[in-house]
Amino acid sequence: MSVNELELSRRDLLIVGAAYAAAMALPPSQAAAAGSPALPDGPAMLDVSLIVNGEIRKLGLDTRTTLLDTLREHLHLAGTKKGCDHGQCGACTVIVDGRRINSCLTLAVMHEGAEITTIEGLGTPKHLHPMQAAFVRHDGYQCGYCTPGQICSAVAALDEIKAGIPSHVSADLNAPMEITVPELRERMSGNICRCGAYSNIVDAITEVAGSKV
DSSP states (O other): OOHHHHHHHHHHHHHHHHHHHHHHHSOHHHHHHTTOOOOOSSOOEEEEEEEETTEEEEEEEETTOBHHHIIIIISOOTTSOOSSSSSSSOTTEEEETTEEEEGGGSBGGGGTTOEEEOHHHHOOSSSOOHHHHHHHHTTOOTTOSSHHHHHHHHHHHHHHHHTTOOOTTOSOTTSOOOOOHHHHHHHTTTSOOTTOOHHHHHHHHHHHHTOOO
């Protein structure tokens, strides 16, 4: 699908959505008299191409499908977990174009051509990513439900520090970012661990970073 075709599809979707909202705001008798445009019988669909864990995946999706549901239900990558489904727990964290996001809060159609890395793309049971191995050594996983999101977030957090991106607790915005316990706790605060393995998670991240804090 070309860029022009993609933009046209999105424009049509907005027009249909606006017409639907306007029709719902009118009483039934007025809506009929106004001659409201007919709505499509089924959901609006769009062809989407995503680069997931290094592989191009082309899908026809309902435009309302979240990235999380696309990964789990359409691509069968169940490592990414659905926790609160409101962007509050971080269990669904994945890395999109190098930055971590909550996949439950974004639509798949918004990421045409994006490079997406899930926990499956970081490592395998026989070839663990260093962060995965560190979580195992430091018992940072415990029940394991939040672990995929924790690990994806930890990998991206270290990249943020390396890139000099500050956090809310960074003391000097002009100085190189340092790997400290307050920095790591702040940067990982969007990922909730109900088992309370936070100190073990910090130990795992600092090991990978090669720092002693």
